[in-house]
Amino acid sequence: xxxxxxxxxxxxxxxxxxxxxxxxxxxxxxxxxxxxxxxxxxxxxxxxxxxxxxxxxxxxxxxxxxxxxxxxxxxxxxxxxxxxxxxxxxxxxxxxxxxxxxxxxxxxxxxxxxxxxxxxxxxxxxxxxxxxxxxxxxxxxxxxxxxxxxxxxxxxxxxxxxxxxxxxxxxxxxxxxxxxxxxxxxxxxxxxxxxxxxxxxxxxxxxxxxxxxxxxxxxxxxxxxxxxxxxxxxxxxxxxxxxxxxxxxxxxxxxxxxxxxxxxxxxxxxxxxxxxxxxxxxxxxxxxxxxxxxxxxxxxxxxxxxxxxxxxxxxxxxxxxxxxxxxxxxxxxxxxxxxxxxxxxxxxxxxxxxxxxxxxxxxxxxxxxxxxxxxxxxxxxxxxxxxxxxxxxxxxxxxxxxxxxxxxxxxxxxxxxxxxxxxxxxxxxxxxxxxxxxxxxxxxxxxxxxxxxxxxxxxxxxxxxxxxxxxxxxxxxxxxxxxxxxxxxxxxxxxxxxxxxxxxxxxx
Numbered sequence: 001x002x003x004x005x006x007x008x009x010x011x012x013x014x015x016x017x018x019x020x021x022x023x024x025x026x027x028x029x030x031x032x033x034x035x036x037x038x039x040x041x042x043x044x045x046x047x048x049x050x051x052x053x054x055x056x057x058x059x060x061x062x063x064x065x066x067x068x069x070x071x072x073x074x075x076x077x078x079x080x081x082x083x084x085x086x087x088x089x090x091x092x093x094x095x096x097x098x099x100x101x102x103x104x105x106x107x108x109x110x111x112x113x114x115x116x117x118x119x120x121x122x123x124x125x126x127x128x129x130x131x132x133x134x135x136x137x138x139x140x141x142x143x144x145x146x147x148x149x150x151x152x153x154x155x156x157x158x159x160x161x162x163x164x165x166x167x168x169x170x171x172x173x174x175x176x177x178x179x180x181x182x183x184x185x186x187x188x189x190x191x192x193x194x195x196x197x198x199x200x201x202x203x204x205x206x207x208x209x210x211x212x213x214x215x216x217x218x219x220x221x222x223x224x225x226x227x228x229x230x231x232x233x234x235x236x237x238x239x240x241x242x243x244x245x246x247x248x249x250x251x252x253x254x255x256x257x258x259x260x261x262x263x264x265x266x267x268x269x270x271x272x273x274x275x276x277x278x279x280x281x282x283x284x285x286x287x288x289x290x291x292x293x294x295x296x297x298x299x300x301x302x303x304x305x306x307x308x309x310x311x312x313x314x315x316x317x318x319x320x321x322x323x324x325x326x327x328x329x330x331x332x333x334x335x336x337x338x339x340x341x342x343x344x345x346x347x348x349x350x351x352x353x354x355x356x357x358x359x360x361x362x363x364x365x366x367x368x369x370x371x372x373x374x375x376x377x378x379x380x381x382x383x384x385x386x387x388x389x390x391x392x393x394x395x396x397x398x399x400x401x402x403x404x405x406x407x408x409x410x411x412x413x414x415x416x417x418x419x420x421x422x423x424x425x426x427x428x429x430x431x432x433x434x435x436x437x438x439x440x441x442x443x444x445x446x447x448x449x450x451x452x453x454x455x456x457x458x459x460x461x462x463x464x465x466x467x468x469x470x471x472x473x474x475x476x477x478x479x480x481x482x483x484x485x486x487x488x489x490x491x492x493x494x495x496x497x498x499x500x501x502x503x504x505x506x507x508x
Contacts, residue, residue, distance in 0.1 A: 043456060045423045045432055045471055046479055050095040052390035052417055059096040068099035071502050075101075080495045084487040086412035089480045089506055092423060092471075098480065103416070106395070106409040107485045110460030112469040113403030114346045116410070118334045118434060119418050120385045121349045122427040124357060127331035131157035131352070133216070135168055136187075136319035144178035149304065151185040151319060152291055154216025154284065156352045157327040158337070158345040161219050164325050165291050169298050171323035180295070183304035186288030190215035191351045192311040193373010197400035199407030206258035208277035210404065213347035213375070214284050220344055221283040225256065227267050227274040234265070238286050243267040245274055284308040331430040338434040338458055339442035343402035347375070350401030354378030375400070391417040403460055412483040415469050419481035423471070432456060435470050438503075448500050451507045457482075459496075464488055466495045472506045480506055 059065075067089075075085050087101040097103075121129075132155045139148030152168070154160065188195075195212035196205055204210040211221035225241065226233040232241040243266045245254050254269030256276050263281050267274060280286050285308035292306045327333065330349075337345035351374040358377030361384040363369045368376070379398040386392040392414035399407040422431045436442030436459065439452030443459040457470025469483040484502050486495040 043432075043437075043453060043471070043473060044479075045428065046092050048092045048095075048420065048424050050092070050420050050424070052421060056090060056095060056097050056413065056417075058100060059091075059098050061096075061098075064096070064098040067505065068101075070505055071099055072101060074498070074501055074505065078498050079491055079493070080486060080489055080498055083489040083495065086485040086487075087483065087502065088412045088416045089472075089482040090416050090420065092420065092479045092481055095420075100413070103413045103483075104411050106397075106411055107467075107487050108406060108408055108462075108465050109403055109410050109415065109485060110462045110465040110467050111341045111343075111403040112415060112458045112460040112467045112483070112485070113398075113401065113405075113408055113410070114338055114341065115415060115422075115458050115469060116382055116386065116398070116418055117346050117349055117401040118338060118431060119422050119425075120382045121330060121353060122334060122422075122431060123425065124353065124381075124385065125330055127329060127334075127427050127430040129330040131155055131160075131327035131333075131348075133157050133160050133164065133168070133325050133327075134321050135172065135323040137322045138182075138319050141175070141177055144176050146177060146180045146182065149182035149185055150180050150322075151187045151309075152216060152287060153187045153190065154214065154287070155190045156215050156217075156348045156355075158217065158220075158333050158342075158348045159327050160217055160287075160325075162290060162294070165218075165287075165294050167325050168323050169291075169294055169300070172295075172300065173298065175322065177300055180300065180302045180304065183307050184288045184292040184295070184302060185307050185309055186216050186284035186286070186291070187309045188215040188284040189309055189311045189313060189315070191355060191374045193351070193354075193375045193377075197347060197402065197405050198375065198379075199399045199405030201406065202260060204404060205260065206278055208279055209343050211279040211344045212281070212283055213344060213351060214282075215348075215351070216284040216287050217344060217348065218283055218287040218290060220342070221280050221286075222277055223280055225265055225267075225274070225276050225278055227254075227256075229272065232267070236280075236286070238280065238289060239263045239265055239278070241265045241267060245269055245271045248272060282308060284310065331427075331434075334430065335434040339436055341443050341459060343404055346402035347400065350378035350382070351375050352378070353381045357381045360384075386414065386418070389421060391421055404462060406462075412485055415483040416481050419469065419471065419483075423481065432471070447496070448503060451504055454507045455503055457503070460485075461494070461496070464490060466499055468496075468499050468503060472503060474507050482506055 086107045088103040089099045134153045136151040208222040224235040252271050254271035254274045258265045288306035354374035354377030361380035383398045397409040399405040435456040436444035438455035439449035455472045457468050460467030467485040473479045484499050489495045
C-alpha cells in the first residue's frame, strides 16, 4: 500500500460521529448535483384505488412466495441475520402484499420518517404553501431615520439565506431607510417550544445534521471549520476556534468539539488538515448579525447591536410590517428535503404543522395541552392524520419530523400504507418527484446503479439503523410500494448494501 493510500484509510477517531450518527447518506450531493425529476415515461406510479380501511392481504401466489423466500434467505445468510428486519412490498395495482417480514412490528425508522412528514404537510398545507419572513419596525421612519429597533421576524422558512436578506434590504432601500438608531433583532418567537428534536442525542447537535429548528433559520443554520497546522478558518466569525492540531506523528487522528450552548469550537490531535461541518447555536442571533453587517455594506447605518428574541422573551406587539419575503413553495422545499435528507427542513415543517393545526390534535396527556410547544403539537398532528387516514394505528410514536430521534417507532406496514396514500393523492406528482432516484440523484446518487431509474426511495440512516422506502418497478412492469428497515445492526459495516440487494430482488 502506498503512502497516499495508507493516509486515506486512516480514521479520524473523534470525528467518526459525523458518519455513524448522521441521518444523511455518505453520498449526499450538493444541490447542483440533483438531477431533474424522473419523467413519467421512465417511472410511472400506476393509478391505484386501494381501500386503506381494509386489511392488506398477503399473497399466496407462487411467484410472490418465491420472491419473499429469496428476500428472507438473503437476510438470514448475511452477516446481519441477528439484526431486526422489517420488510413489506405491496403491489400498487391490486394491493396484494407480495412479501412481508415483521411488517406490523414497531421499528425506529431513521430518516424515512421524512416520508410521513412530507405526506402530512403536502396534504394539509398544500404543495403551493409558502413560508414568510418579515421585517417589523417599532417606530415610524422619519426623513430616512428609524429611531427604534428593526426586527427580522422568522416564520419557519427553511430556505432563508443571505440572498433572502439582500432582497429584504432592497425593499428597505426603496422605501427610503437610511439610518437605524436602535438594534437589529433576530426574532424566532413564531415557534413555541424546543429548537432541538425530542429524543435527539446530545452528541448529534454539534454537527450540521443536528442544526436547531429556529423559526428564523439562515444558511441551514450550519457553518464549516477548516483547521490546518497553525491556522484556523471558520466559515463565519460567529464561530470561535481554540486549540490546535499538530503535525502527524505515527497516526493521523484529530478531534473537534463544539459547545452545546455556544459557538466555541475546540480542536486537538495530529493531522495536516481537519474539515468539518457544524451546526450554529442561536441562529436567530446569527441572522441578526449577518443582517446588520449587510445593511451597513449597503449604506444603511446601524447604531445599535445585533440581538435575538424567542418565545420566552417579552412580547412586543407594537410593531408594523415594513417588508416581507416568501420562501420557495412547499413542494420545492419537500423535494430538497427528501432528495438530500435535510433534517432542518423536516423539523421546520413539523413545527409549522403544529403551529397551524395543533389545536385540533390533542396531546396524549391533556395536562400538557396548554404547555406543549409547536414541535410536540406537530408530532400530534402527524400521528392524528396517520390514524384518521387508516395509515397507522395508535400504538406508533412520533417524536420529530426528521427521523433523528431515537424515540420514533413506526411499523413497516404504516410506511407502506403512507406510500399507497401518496400514490392516490392530489399531490402524488409532487411527492414522487421529491424521492431520490436510484443511481441518479440525491442520497441514492451513489447507490443502486445496477437498477438505475427503477427505484424511487427515501434513505434512512442513524446509529444502528438503516432503512429504505419508496417505489420499485420490476421487469414484469409491476410497481411496488416497499419498505425495508434494519434495526440493531452492530456490525462494523452497515447494512445498506444488503438493503440494496433486497431492493434489487424486488426489481429483478
